[in-house]
Each structure stands twice: as structure tokens, then as C-alpha cells.
Amino acid sequence: GESVGLHLPTLSVQEGDNSIINCAYSNSASDYFIWYKQESGKGPQFIIDIRSNMDKRQGQRVTVLLNKTVKHLSLQIAATQPGDSAVYFCAETEYNFNKFYFGSGTKLNVKP
């Protein structure tokens, strides 16, 4: 199946700093991507999505960047807070929203 993976399994940042979480995908036919946040003991929670006809999308304190040329996705979190500590997954799908493939996750530790 398709491969979605992350470069850094664990990321530690100081509170207030910006965080960047990276993701590589292998299916060039994927045209929709989502970042999820998963806190301990809970299910994944939607953060932000982006379609393949865009290269950047901003939300509240979060920005997703998509580079289709190198099949790379990143999530930027501004002014990281302790509540941002969680595991972050990227997920990809082709446009029918049928089958989402998830990466293995990056754990974000925010140090106070």
C-alpha cells in the first residue's frame, strides 16, 4: 500500500517556540492531506487539511505546507503551548476520501 512516514519520531521544543513536524508520502496520486493530533488515551483529532491544488494553508496557530514535487508535507505550530503536546499524524488519500493512509506519527514534547 501507500507509504506515509515521518522524518522525526520525537520532537522537543520550548514553550513559545515554533514547531515544525514533517511528513513524506509516496503516492503521487494522493490529492488530499490531513494533519491529526492525538492526545494520550484519545482518538485522533482533525487539525487542518490541504488539497493538492494548494501549497499552503493557514489555520489558527497552525500552517500546513505541501510540496508535491518532493512529496513532502509539514505542519508548523506557532508559539507552541504545553497543550500542543501530543502525537501528530499526517494522513493522505486520493480525492474519493475512501481510504486514508496514516503515517507513524511524531511525538511533540513541549517543555515549559
Add this chain to the structure above:
Amino acid sequence: GAGVSQSPRYKVTKRGQDVALRCDPISGHVSLYWYRQALGQGPEFLTYFNYEAQQDKSGLPNDRFSAERPEGSISTLTIQRTEQRDSAMYRCASSLNRRNTGELFFGEGSRLTVL
């Protein structure tokens, strides 16, 4: 309900027993997904429904696994003759399946332990 509800939250069973895991999606959500998540890993796709129709079951590991959604709402994932390797967190998700978003709403999961 307010969110996706799964039951039981925890299930411990002996090898060889059958188990049934239930998912109650958000009311009105067309699509329902089953995923399996190993510790420290991302969710792994198992199967997917639109209304009552099972659209894709390519992720089911073998024929001991089956799922149904007979009335297009509640779904049951059944594992027959469980094996220790089936131990995992089983997550259900639902979505509106509209063209403007593919956001999945996940439940809290059912933790299966096969002894």
C-alpha cells in the same frame, strides 16, 4: 450522541473466542471507517462503509475479520477465533463525506487484548 461512541472500551478474551466491537457514529454521518492502531503507530485502515454498503474491505487482515452496518448507522466489527496478534486498539471513525472536507471523527476506541 455528541461524538462517535465505541463499545466495549476494553475487551479481554481468550484465544479462539469470537469478539464483536460496536461503533455508533455521529448522527447523520454517511461514512463509517474501521481502523486498527498499534501502540506508537498510526491508524491502519481496515474497512469503510457509505451508508449500509461496504465500499472497501481491502484492509481486513484475513477472513476471520468482518464488518457490517445493516441500517447505515451502527456498525459491528467481528473477529472470529481470535489470536494474540489481533490484540490492538480498534478505532471507528465517521464522516459526512462531503466534497469540501474529508475530516474523520474518531471514537475513543476499543482496546482488545487476546490472551
